[in-house]
Amino acid sequence: MRKIILMSSVSLDGYIEGPERQIDWHVVDDELHQYPNDVLRPAGGFLSGRVTHQLMADHRPTADADPAASGPEAEFAGIWRSVPKYVYSRTLREAGWNTTVVRDVVPAEVAALKAAPGGDLVPSGADLAASFLRHDLVDAYRILVRPVRIGRGKPLFPPVDGGPVPLRLEQTHTFGNGVVLLHHGRPQARRLLGGPAGTSGPVRVSRAGGPGGPARRPGPRRGLRRGAGRASRAGSG
Incomplete structure (x- = not known):
């Protein structure tokens, strides 16, 4: 099944653009x-909002027709x-350049798009990314962190409900101009259940929070007087 890959540039403090939509701090050279x-060449679809x-x-x-390019x-x-x-838009009726107009981000429709043959799908733009994040539709993240702090603007990651989303670091890379790539993906189901890398199954977790068999009430350490152990427990917490 195809993946939804969020690929974006952000400032060090997490903004995708300035308060007036400025992106002049995006430093791009040929390497970057x-x-x-290379990532987008095999993609199966670019997803964007109307403005983007x-x-x-x-x-x-x-x-490619511009000699200065x-x-x-x-x-x-x-x-x-x-x-x-x-293109996700409620106002566009049609769009050229091999483009399909979609009205809303509907999880069932996105799932059907992922199930179709082809390469991965890449959403872009802060507003559309926020919709995909609210529905927990993003499978992987390729975030390019710029070496600049802009102080305010539009964040790439808006507040969302649902609690923490565990991720696994897949790759990092530092470009010559100081931009850092952070590539994260969803953990495999086995890793998500608590099994460390290289294990054949999830690790059992005791009620005390550690791996192993059934939880046991810890007894006093050897060498400690039983009364001292009771005093320690009574004074903790």
Whole structure:
């Protein structure tokens, strides 16, 4: 089954853009641009909101015709044109460039899209990402942390209900310009149940919180007077 992969750049303090939608602090060179090209080339679909889609449609499709475009920029133009796109919008009636218009983020519809053949699906834009996060639809994260603190703006990760979501670190990489990649995925079911890497099954957890068999009430340590043990227990907590 295909995965939903959230790929985004953030400031060190977690913002995807400034309060006026500024992204001038996104420093991109050829090395950094090549990374998303390599990740997105086999993608099965780009998912975006209306604003993000229109920004991309205005600039990306013909970038390879611009003599001033770098090699990775020109390469991405072809990738963007060829990959199927899904734009989430309640106002657009149609969109060009191999794009399907979708009205709302409906978990059952996303599940059907994941079950279809093809490469992984990549949502973009803070608002759409927030919708996918609220529904707990994201399977993996490829976050590019920029070496800058902007103080305020739109966070990539808004507050959501549901408690902690365990993740497993898959990869880190530091680019020459100081940007750091953090790639996390969902733990495997076996790891999620408590089994450490390399084990054949989940570890049994005692009521005392540690691995092993049935919980036992701990007795006094050897070498301690029984009265001292009682005093210690009475004074704890």
